[in-house]
Amino acid sequence: MAFLGYAPGETEKKWLAVWQKQGLYRAKDETDKPKSYLLIEFPYPSGERLHVGHARSYCCLDAVARKRRMQGYNVLFPIGWDAFGLPAENYAIKTGIHPAVTTATNIGNARVQAMAWGLSFDWEREVNTTDPGYYKWTQWIFVQLFRKGLAYKAEIAVNWCPKDKINLANEEVIDGKCERCGTETERRTQSQWLLAITKYADRLLDDLKTVNFREDIALSQINWIGRKAGAKLVFTNDAIDLRLDVFTTRIDTVFGVTFVAVAPEAASNWIEKVPKAKKAGVEAYVAEALNKSERERKQKTEKTGVDTGLTVKNPANGQEVPVWVADYVMMDVGTGAVMGVPAHDGRDFQFAKRQGLPIVEVVAGGKSGEVYEGEGRLVNSGKYTGMESGEAREKMVADGLGEKSQTYHLRDWVFSRQHYWGEPIPMVFCEKCAKDGISLIKEGEVNGEFKGMAGWFPVSESDLPVKLPQVEKYQPTGTGESPLAAMTEWVNTKCPVCGGPARRETDTMPNWAGSSWYYLRYIDPHNDRVLADPAKLRYWLPVDWYNGGMEHTTLHLLYSRFWHKFLFDLGVVPTSEPYAKRTSHGVILGPDGRKMSKSRGNVINPDEVVTKFGADTLRLYEMFIGPFDQTVAWNWEGVEGVHRFLKRVWGLAIGCQLSAMSSPEAKRRMAKLKVKVEEDLEAMKFNTAVAAMMETLNWWGEHETEVGKDMVTMWVVIMAPIAPFMAEEMFFRLTGGKMGSVHEQKWPEVNPADLGGGKVTVAISVNGKVRGKLELETGRAKEQGLVVSQALELENVKKYIGEKQYRVVFVPGRLVNLVVV
RNA sequence: GCCGAGGUGGCGAAAUGGUAUACGCAAGGGCCUUAAGAGCCCUCGAGCGCAAGUUCAUGCGGGUUCGAGUCCCGCCCUCGGCACCA
Numbered sequence: 001m002a003f004l005g006y007a008p009g010e011t012e013k014k015w016l017a018v019w020q021k022q023g024l025y026r027a028k029d030e031t032d033k034p035k036s037y038l039l040i041e042f043p044y045p046s047g048e049r050l051h052v053g054h055a056r057s058y059c060c061l062d063a064v065a066r067k068r069r070m071q072g073y074n075v076l077f078p079i080g081w082d083a084f085g086l087p088a089e090n091y092a093i094k095t096g097i098h099p100a101v102t103t104a105t106n107i108g109n110a111r112v113q114a115m116a117w118g119l120s121f122d123w124e125r126e127v128n129t130t131d132p133g134y135y136k137w138t139q140w141i142f143v144q145l146f147r148k149g150l151a152y153k154a155e156i157a158v159n160w161c162p163k164d165k166i167n168l169a170n171e172e173v174i175d176g177k178c179e180r181c182g183t184e185t186e187r188r189t190q191s192q193w194l195l196a197i198t199k200y201a202d203r204l205l206d207d208l209k210t211v212n213f214r215e216d217i218a219l220s221q222i223n224w225i226g227r228k229a230g231a232k233l234v235f236t237n238d239a240i241d242l243r244l245d246v247f248t249t250r251i252d253t254v255f256g257v258t259f260v261a262v263a264p265e266a267a268s269n270w271i272e273k274v275p276k277a278k279k280a281g282v283e284a285y286v287a288e289a290l291n292k293s294e295r296e297r298k299q300k301t302e303k304t305g306v307d308t309g310l311t312v313k314n315p316a317n318g319q320e321v322p323v324w325v326a327d328y329v330m331m332d333v334g335t336g337a338v339m340g341v342p343a344h345d346g347r348d349f350q351f352a353k354r355q356g357l358p359i360v361e362v363v364a365g366g367k368s369g370e371v372y373e374g375e376g377r378l379v380n381s382g383k384y385t386g387m388e389s390g391e392a393r394e395k396m397v398a399d400g401l402g403e404k405s406q407t408y409h410l411r412d413w414v415f416s417r418q419h420y421w422g423e424p425i426p427m428v429f430c431e432k433c434a435k436d437g438i439s440l441i442k443e444g445e446v447n448g449e450f451k452g453m454a455g456w457f458p459v460s461e462s463d464l465p466v467k468l469p470q471v472e473k474y475q476p477t478g479t480g481e482s483p484l485a486a487m488t489e490w491v492n493t494k495c496p497v498c499g500g501p502a503r504r505e506t507d508t509m510p511n512w513a514g515s516s517w518y519y520l521r522y523i524d525p526h527n528d529r530v531l532a533d534p535a536k537l538r539y540w541l542p543v544d545w546y547n548g549g550m551e552h553t554t555l556h557l558l559y560s561r562f563w564h565k566f567l568f569d570l571g572v573v574p575t576s577e578p579y580a581k582r583t584s585h586g587v588i589l590g591p592d593g594r595k596m597s598k599s600r601g602n603v604i605n606p607d608e609v610v611t612k613f614g615a616d617t618l619r620l621y622e623m624f625i626g627p628f629d630q631t632v633a634w635n636w637e638g639v640e641g642v643h644r645f646l647k648r649v650w651g652l653a654i655g656c657q658l659s660a661m662s663s664p665e666a667k668r669r670m671a672k673l674k675v676k677v678e679e680d681l682e683a684m685k686f687n688t689a690v691a692a693m694m695e696t697l698n699w700w701g702e703h704e705t706e707v708g709k710d711m712v713t714m715w716v717v718i719m720a721p722i723a724p725f726m727a728e729e730m731f732f733r734l735t736g737g738k739m740g741s742v743h744e745q746k747w748p749e750v751n752p753a754d755l756g757g758g759k760v761t762v763a764i765s766v767n768g769k770v771r772g773k774l775e776l777e778t779g780r781a782k783e784q785g786l787v788v789s790q791a792l793e794l795e796n797v798k799k800y801i802g803e804k805q806y807r808v809v810f811v812p813g814r815l816v817n818l819v820v821v
Numbered sequence: 822g823c824c825g826a827g828g829u830g831g832c833g834a835a836a837u838g839g840u841a842u843a844c845g846c847a848a849g850g851g852c853c854u855u856a857a858g859a860g861c862c863c864u865c866g867a868g869c870g871c872a873a874g875u876u877c878a879u880g881c882g883g884g885u886u887c888g889a890g891u892c893c894c895g896c897c898c899u900c901g902g903c904a905c906c907a
Contacts, residue, residue, distance in 0.1 A: 216825055223824060226906070248907060261907095300905055328905050338907045346822095347905055409906060550826095550901080587901095624845070626833065630826085631900075635833065641845050647860090688835070691844035698844090763840040768888045770840055796874080809887050815839055819887045 006650035008614025012725045016115060024743055025069075025077070025120040029536050033074040037540050038065050039519055039579075041548035041556075042080040042127075045106035046087055050113045051596070052622070052634065053549075055606045057585045059619040060628060060686050061547050062119045066721035067681050069120075070747040076540060077120060078522040080127035081107050082515050084508075086172075089421040090180070092474040099421045099474075103130060113607060118615045118724045120743075127521045129423075129514030134521060136465035137531040138513050139426040141563060143458040144570060146427070149441045150196045152453055156414065157265075157331075158192065158480075159185040159294060166476040167418045169510060171555070176295030184293055190480060192416040193425060193507060197562045201225050201408050203576075204561055213582040214629075217553050224554040226409025231393070231402035233339065235260050235312035235321070240273050244312055244323065247334035250344065251402050252392040254316040255381040256362035258352065259340040261305060261324045264289035265331035270310075278309040282325055289327040303328050303351040316401055317382060326351060334407050346371050363389060413559065415510060418482040420474050422508030426459040426466040430495035430502040433457070438497060457496050466504070482506045516560040517567070519543050519578060531572065538574045546579040549587075557582065583684060586630040593633045604634045616723035617643040623686035623722065645694055646726060649719070652700055653712050653730050663706035664757060669696050670711045671754035674718050678747070681721065693719065709734065717745050763815040764791040766800040782812040791816050 019025070040057050043050060058079075065077040081103075088099035088106075107128065114121065127134055145151040159168040161178040167190065172179045197204075205225045208218050230249035236242065244260055264286040274282050285306040289297070305326030314321055321340075328347055329338055342352035342359040349371035352359055362380045366372025375389035384392045397404050416425070430438075434455025441453050459466050469490045471483050484506040485491065495502035517531070523540045524532035548556075557579075564578040589595060590602025597603065609618040620642040626632035662670075673696045680689035696715075700707050707715075713734050720727035720742045731742035739745070760781050764772040772794040780786055788808055791797055801818060809817040 219825070220902080223903075228906075230907085246907080250907080298905070303905085329907080330905070333906045335907090341907095345907070347907080350905095407906070409903090554902085624833095632833075635846075637846050638833070644860095645845085651860090687833095688844080691835075694844055761840070765840080765888080768839095768886095773840070807887075809839090811839055815888090817839080817887055 006647050006654075006726075008616060008725065011729045012116070012118070012615050015725050015728045016118070019741070019743075020115075022741070023124075024741060025075075025122055026124060027076040027078075027122050028074055029539065030074065031539055033072060035076065035540060035544075036065075036068045036073040037076045037519075037543045037545075038068075039077075039522075039543045039546045040079070041546075041552065042082050042515070042518060043110060044082045044085055044087075045103055045110050047091070047102070047106055048598075049106070050110050050606065052588050052604050052606045053585075055117060055618060056588055056622045056625070056628075057547055057549075058114065058119050059117060059622040060585070060684070061545070062117075063619075063623065063686065063689075063721040064545070064681050066120055066724060066743060067678065067747060069743070070717075070720065070745060072746070076125075076522065077122060078125045078127075079114060079119070079121040079123075080125075080518055080522065081110070081129065082511070082518070083107065083128055083130040084422045084514060085511050086419065086421070089419055089474055092421070096474075098470070100130065116610055116615055117606070117618060120724070125522050125525045127518055127525050129518065130421075132465045132467050133526075133528065135423045135514065137521070138423050138509065138517070139459075139464050139466060140461065140531065141517060141567070142509070142513075143426060143461065143464075145195060145566065146453075146456075146458050147440065148566075150199060150566065151415065152194055152196065153191050153456065154194055155189050156192050156194070157187045157294075158190045158414075160188040160480065161185055164476065165478040165480075167480050169414065169417060173294070176293060176298075184295065187290065187292070187294055187297075188480070192414055193427075193505075195413040195415050195562075197413045197559070198408055198410055200562050200565055201227065201410050203565055204410075204558060207561075207565075207577055211577050211580055211582070213579075214584065217550075217557075217582055217584060220553045221558060224409060224558065227406055228408075229404075229406050231397050232335070232405040233315055233402040235314065235339070237310065237312045240310070242270055242273055242310060242312060242323075244337050245335040246337050246339045247405060247407050248339055248402075249407075250341070250389075250393075251396050252375075252378060252381075252384070252387075252389045253341040253344045253362055254314065254339065254396065254401060255378075255384070256341040256343050256360045257314050257316070257319075257321055257339045258342060258358045258360055259322050259324055260312055261326040261329045261338050261340050261348075261351065263329040263331040263336040264325055264327050266336040267308075267325045273310060275309040278307065282306050282308050285325055289325075292327070297327060303347065303354055305351060305355060307355075316396075322357075324351075324355070332411060342371070344372055346373060410558075413512075413562075415513070416507035417510050418476070418480055418506075419508055420468075420471060420483040422468075422510065423513055424466045424468055424484065425505040425507050425509060426464060427505040428457050428459060428493055428496060428502045429505065430455050430457065430498060430500060432500050433495060433497050433502075457502075460496055468508075482508055484508070512556060512559050515556055516563040519546075519560075520564075520567075520573065534572075534574070537572075541573060541575045542578055542580045545581045545583070547583045547585060550584040553584070583629070585628055586626070586632060588625070589631060589633040591634045591636065596634075609639060613639065613643045614646075614725065616646055616726050620646065620690055620723055624690040626687060628684045628686055642690070645697065646723065648697060648701065649715075650726065650730070652697070652704065652707075653716070654733060658707075658709040658712055659705060660708055660710075662708035662711040663703070666700075666703065666706045666708070666711050667754055668756075668758050669699055670714050670718075671750040672696075674714070674748050674750050675755070677718055677722075690722065693722070714748055717742060717748055720745070760813055762787055762813065764794060764797055765815060765817045766797060766806075767820055768817060771796045771800055778813065784808070784810045784812070784816075787816055788818075791818070 038061055040061050043054055065075050069075045083103045088102045091102050092099050159173045161168055161183055163181050163183040173185050177184055205227055228249055230247055231251040233246045235244045235246060267286050305324045308323045310323040311320040312323055340348045342348045343361040344363055362378055363376045364379050365374055365376035378384050378387050378392050437454045439452030439454040469487055471487060474483055477485055491504050493502055493504055520532050524536045527533055560578060567573045568576045592602050606618055621639045624642055673692055676692040677689045716727050716730045727742045758778055759775050760778050762774045762776055762781050763770050774790055804820045807819045807821055
């Protein structure tokens with residue numbers, strides 16, 4: 001048998017060039033075929049190039065894309081580059097090379113990689129988030145958000161790295177430390193742009209019912225949004241005009257309130273009301289609390305606090321309770337103030353014990369001296385005494401003790417970054433207009449209070465994009481501002497309203513901005529009038545299948561759904577959800593079973609597989625490596641295994657004389673394989689699709705003469721989505737090039753008759769234990785009488801049945817269970 | 822603490838409630854070869870048995886069922902995420 005001749009290197013190069021010339025994978029904006037929009041998360045073009053993790057997602061979805069094309073779909077399978085980001089900026093700081101230069105080089109490299117892997121992307125639709133023609137629309141979306149009052153500036157806590165002298169986004173802080181240098185971060189407050197994603201929280205939550213996200217992905221989103229029902233209560237002290245809003249999920253415990261605790265950040269609102277004797281102490285405590293690092297603050301240590309000497313009235317029973325400032329109360333959770341119910345909340349309990357505050361039990365069920373957080377019958381609760389918790393909650397709200405309300409875990413999206421390499425936020429600030437109270441926002445109620453953003457004006461839409469200027473130095477300024485702030489010429493501009501002097505916003509957008517809408521741009525990537533043509537959007541949306549990493553489930557996925565809904569409200573996009581289906585792939589670990597990292601030296605470069613074994617081997621291995629959604633470790637011996645498989649395929653199909661006719665069994669096997677591969681690709685069971693091909697090949701190897709040219713051709717067509725290069729070469733040789741590309745062939749049809757016939761093994765068991773087997777024609781194996789009578793002839797079955805009475809459980813074509821009674 | 826995913830041979834794993842261990846890897850034996858490599862063939866969960874067979878085995882303990890890796894109840898362990906969420 002000849003095994004020479006399988007030379008992936010040359011073959012793959014040859015077909016790559018041919019496919020490119022033919023434009024085989026271009027999606028057409030036409031409507032006569034059903035459309036299928038398949039999306040992978042576009043990569044960040046880093047200096048490390050694309051890794052085996054990218055390959056996993058891309059190769060697997062590529063197989064689906066190829067199969068669907070063969071099935072007659074008009075498939076959109078695009079790629080682009082999420083190219084803003086810190087690595088390029090850091091590299092620029094080190095070397096002085098402009099990030100745009102680095103980015104262009106990296107994109108060039110990654111493009112070569114992706115092409116070499118035989119991915120059937122439509123390269124005419126490539127997008128790049130750092131292209132001004134792209135970020136023009138990212139900025140445009142921001143302007144619309146601003147106009148609708150959904151983008152606002154607020155003083156919020158930021159993570160300050162004292163060593164690098166920059167602000168860090170939350171995702172850059174790992175375990176309370178700077179991601180880059182490991183220094184513990186400090187908290188500072190700074191004015192930052194925020195997007196009011198919380199306004200969309202309910203819709204982001206409720207609309208999950210309308211899409212097909214894998215269950216755990218949907219659940220993560222639900223938990224991340226974290227909507228909880230409860231009530232808002234007001235604790236007041238009329239004498240000094242003090243009002244404290246409190247949110248609780250347990251209004252049924254309100255009779256047990258023995259204090260109210262307020263977050264340090266909120267104390268400044270009424271610090272002047274604090275009695276003289278206490279004031280210095282409160283101020284000192286607040287100052288100390290605010291100075292603590294994020295990590296210190298969040299450590300669940302001793303619950304400290306300070307008594308303000310103020311009191312407020314419990315709306316339930318009119319009792320005066322003391323007001324404390326305590327740093328276990330977080331400013332951004334609920335209302336920044338809690339009603340202290342030590343008997344029924346663990347934290348309040350610890351606090352009360354330490355501070356010597358009274359503990360009043362109002363829900364029965366706990367042990368004395370211990371906190372009881374469960375529900376139960378109310379005690380000590382006025383007219384509500386005797387009710388169950390749930391009932392009491394309803395009654396209390398109905399009686400107006402508190403107002404029905406809810407809280408979310410989701411926070412507004414901090415949208416400012418003090419970096420260079422990001423989209424400039426297209427806003428201008430005019431001090432004069434700010435003083436005059438000139439505001440563009442009419443609907444601007446943000447976080448419960450009116451903020452008209454006076455003096456802040458968006459750059460006129462005709463002046464978009466606000467291009468990122470060339471700077472000399474990428475170094476952070478040390479003041480917490482972005483490097484853009486040092487560019488006086490760029491910063492100083494005219495106020496679009498009064499024409500006077502004004503300043504540009506120098507913050508840039510976070511990485512998540514460009515990736516929040518890129519799937520829309522693929523639909524119409526070169527349009528310079530609108531972000532995408534409405535008719536094309538109507539044709540292609542929603543994305544039919546979006547696959548990406550589990551790590552993007554809460555941030556990216558939620559952000560892009562938010563923007564999409566906003567664009568839907570504007571009438572820009574025709575669907576309320578961007579993605580009809582969302583799946584995730586598992587991480588690939590190094591051969592040592594640990595996370596791949598340069599420092600561990602366990603990084604696998606996919607290009608090495610291509611060089612040594614060819615792209616088809618890489619693709620096949622990425623599919624075969626394990627269940628698609630599971631974490632798996634790389635294994636070079638497994639790579640060799642799939643390569644061996646490909647060589648055997650080549651040997652059987654090309655290295656032998658093929659007969660003209662195939663046996664019925666060969667036809668049956670091939671028909672079954674087609675169905676299996678088709679189903680498995682759609683169900684993301686890529687590993688078993690490959691296994692089925694191997695199994696069929698093993699049979700083929702044992703029955704070489706039974707497989708004729710017709711079935712080999714069918715095999716090749718089935719293999720085309722998975723190993724496109726080899727399939728193309730074999731198809732070319734089988735057909736003499738007369739039928740064009742294998743990738744333009746129709747996906748095989750199978751009629752039910754092709755699947756029938758043949759033999760099956762029926763298991764014969766007695767009392768549930770297998771005691772024998774029968775080889776039967778498929779049809780006969782379905783006849784109970786026949787199978788049972790043959791079963792009773794088996795010696796081993798006779799042994800166990802003997803003369804005893806039995807009952808028959810019959811599963812046609814599979815098994816008989818004889819149950820002795 | 823909360824949420825999620827998982828636990829099956831020496832390893833990666835497969836299995837609409839119906840023959841557990843498909844497929845691949847590793848290992849052992851053989852063929853081919855001057856040799857190496859590649860390739861080909863055979864064996865391969867554990868125990869007992871010459872064999873036919875048979876017992877045990879899907880993290881642990883119960884249950885439902887003619888029949889459970891799969892369903893139910895109660896635990897243990899590993900990995901991911903979140904976390905003083907009021």
